[in-house]
Amino acid sequence: MKTLELPQTDLTAADVVVGLMRINDMSDEDIRSLYAASRDAGVTMFDHAAVYGGWHGCEERFGGAVTLSAAERAEIQLQTKVGIRPTADSAYFDFSYEHILSSVEESLEALRTDYIDVLLLHRPDALVEPDEVAKAFDELHAAGKVHHFGVSNHTPGQVELLKKSVRQPLAFNQVQLSITHANVITQGLTANMAAVDQSVDRDNDILNYSRLNDVTLQAWSPFQKGFFDGVFLGDREQYADLNDVLEEVASAHGVTPTGIAVAWITRHPAHFQVVLGTTNPQRVRDSAAGSDVELSREEWYRILEAAGHLVP
Numbered sequence: 001m002k003t004l005e006l007p008q009t010d011l012t013a014a015d016v017v018v019g020l021m022r023i024n025d026m027s028d029e030d031i032r033s034l035y036a037a038s039r040d041a042g043v044t045m046f047d048h049a050a051v052y053g054g055w056h057g058c059e060e061r062f063g064g065a066v067t068l069s070a071a072e073r074a075e076i077q078l079q080t081k082v083g084i085r086p087t088a089d090s091a092y093f094d095f096s097y098e099h100i101l102s103s104v105e106e107s108l109e110a111l112r113t114d115y116i117d118v119l120l121l122h123r124p125d126a127l128v129e130p131d132e133v134a135k136a137f138d139e140l141h142a143a144g145k146v147h148h149f150g151v152s153n154h155t156p157g158q159v160e161l162l163k164k165s166v167r168q169p170l171a172f173n174q175v176q177l178s179i180t181h182a183n184v185i186t187q188g189l190t191a192n193m194a195a196v197d198q199s200v201d202r203d204n205d206i207l208n209y210s211r212l213n214d215v216t217l218q219a220w221s222p223f224q225k226g227f228f229d230g231v232f233l234g235d236r237e238q239y240a241d242l243n244d245v246l247e248e249v250a251s252a253h254g255v256t257p258t259g260i261a262v263a264w265i266t267r268h269p270a271h272f273q274v275v276l277g278t279t280n281p282q283r284v285r286d287s288a289a290g291s292d293v294e295l296s297r298e299e300w301y302r303i304l305e306a307a308g309h310l311v312p
Helices: 028-041 057-065 070-075 097-111 130-142 156-163 183-190 206-212 240-253 257-266 281-291 297-306
Strands: 003-005 012-014 016-019 045-047 077-082 084-086 091-093 116-122 146-152 170-176 216-220 273-276
Touching: 012 016, 016 028, 016 281, 028 057, 028 281, 057 097, 077 097, 097 116, 097 130, 116 130, 116 170, 130 146, 130 156, 146 156, 156 170, 156 206, 170 206, 183 206, 206 216, 240 257, 240 297, 257 273, 257 281, 257 297, 273 281
Parallel strands: 016 045, 016 273, 045 077, 077 116, 116 146, 146 170, 170 216, 216 273
Antiparallel strands: 003 012, 084 091
16 A cells, blocks of 8 residues: 655644544443554544544444554554534534634543644634634644644635634644545536636635645545435445446456445645544455556546546
């Protein structure tokens, strides 16, 4: 699997990340098997969030199931997210100084670790006070409890607002991206084309802003059709042409369509990390194999068009 030297950090990590938002109902043995398969495949980074699995539930399950020696802990990166607070029937966002500190302390306890490698602000908080975020980040960084920081689903303007106060680099932005949910990439192909929906800039040009500012983009839901609409892999009712092309290209490269879905993202020169949401060890292995595939330009654009995107 390819590894990346992540800009604005001292981290070298695999370009496939295993997200652990769905492990809450797994047995400890199955969690350990997923972790072992991920490590054997070359995965180094594991993604959490305070809100996954109930309040710190998935972090607690991981920390309880996977015992990390000091040497093993140094070889991996644990990433978690802060800022979504669940209620009985909904949720709200909270980037206050007090909440960031308390949530990180609870994450450290649940994960049974002394430090978090990467902390992300989990979706934008409309009521954010950048000075409060900066105060929390300063204390966490000075105490060695968080080494690196970033955001999730933030626009360039929201990042710039935070940067007015936050002193640490905001080195990551986790955004939704798959072959079929690809506006982050495809909007630029049809810029200035009136009446073409693909031309609408829905994210204030996150892609080019991130490349210009050395922000690592992490692609979540890499197999989803849209916003939690199910996966496009194997969906021949809606994406028959895409699946035909994926199977053909996969056969040519000796991997699975899952691997090609990953390779399509990692082929982009922005050097995305791909965040998996699977609990299936074989899908992790298939995804890791895709990391080593270098798609040609013709293959990449052919997949893009097969997914229904316009290449003018």
